[in-house]
Amino acid sequence: MAAERAMLTTDSPMWGEHRSRYHFAAEFVCGKTVLDIACGTGFGEKILIDAGATKVLATDFSEEALDVTKQLNTTQTYIFRSDGTQLPFSKDSIEVITSFETVEHIPDYEIFISELRRVLKSDGVMIMSTPNAFYTKPINGKPKNPFHVYEFTPKEFETLLRKYFTKVELYGQRVSLQYRICPYWELPEMLPTDLKSKMLILLWKLQTRLPFRLKEGLSKTVLGRSFLPGEDDFIFSSSELISGYTQVAVCRP
Numbered sequence: 001m002a003a004e005r006a007m008l009t010t011d012s013p014m015w016g017e018h019r020s021r022y023h024f025a026a027e028f029v030c031g032k033t034v035l036d037i038a039c040g041t042g043f044g045e046k047i048l049i050d051a052g053a054t055k056v057l058a059t060d061f062s063e064e065a066l067d068v069t070k071q072l073n074t075t076q077t078y079i080f081r082s083d084g085t086q087l088p089f090s091k092d093s094i095e096v097i098t099s100f101e102t103v104e105h106i107p108d109y110e111i112f113i114s115e116l117r118r119v120l121k122s123d124g125v126m127i128m129s130t131p132n133a134f135y136t137k138p139i140n141g142k143p144k145n146p147f148h149v150y151e152f153t154p155k156e157f158e159t160l161l162r163k164y165f166t167k168v169e170l171y172g173q174r175v176s177l178q179y180r181i182c183p184y185w186e187l188p189e190m191l192p193t194d195l196k197s198k199m200l201i202l203l204w205k206l207q208t209r210l211p212f213r214l215k216e217g218l219s220k221t222v223l224g225r226s227f228l229p230g231e232d233d234f235i236f237s238s239s240e241l242i243s244g245y246t247q248v249a250v251c252r253p
Helices: 015-028 045-050 063-072 109-119 154-162 195-207 212-222
Strands: 033-037 055-060 077-081 094-100 120-131 167-175 234-237 246-252
Touching: 015 045, 015 094, 015 120, 015 167, 015 234, 015 246, 033 045, 045 055, 045 063, 055 063, 063 077, 094 109, 109 120, 109 154, 154 167, 154 246, 195 212
Parallel strands: 033 055, 033 094, 055 077, 094 120
Antiparallel strands: 120 246, 167 234, 167 246
16 A cells, blocks of 8 residues: 555645545544544645644554654654554544545455444544545456455445444545546546547647646646646535545444
8 A cells, every 4th residue: 555655746646636535534523533544654644633633543554654654743643553454442432533545455344344433433433435446447346456455336335334334425536627638537438528628638648748847837827727636626526426536435323
């Protein structure tokens, strides 16, 4: 997982997408203790703290990732190594859990979900995301991403979560309209076909060949926006559940 997230820098296409999920979770964390499962390099912890979380328990199985997270230098973040299927917490002890792009990496995902439910308080909330199999299109059930064990359709994801949570709300995450001419974010069959959009798609393809600073400057000059979508350029909606690249669940016991 650490290797998959190694390229999450400001010039990475995935930077804004990953950070946007923490912003989505931010509305649930004010005044709460948050357990962030598979925190990676810790880029989301400051977002949670800035949103009012009193404490963030940041855990990952990767020592390499945690070495980066330890540079956060905040007294509100407690960093430790842990296996998500065997958490060092008592039953009903955690107020909020965030787990983004994690469950698809874990062979024993049923055990993982049940463990998260065990430590979550009866009035707590869990926000979890995972790729949408309708978008990633596994081949004969096998994900194309070598880091993934299994990718769920929305129905499969909801069925799994409802085994352990009474209330499950699902949302599709998708880039905002102004970025939907980008072949990186949209499946070929979803791309617009009008002449203007075709020209913008061609321009985008040409820009990808340029150094980051050059294509960023060109995009701002010609289109009036950054070349890559930022953390505020994604929407979360139940109406985007089928077409969204990622599905995000808000679960309560």
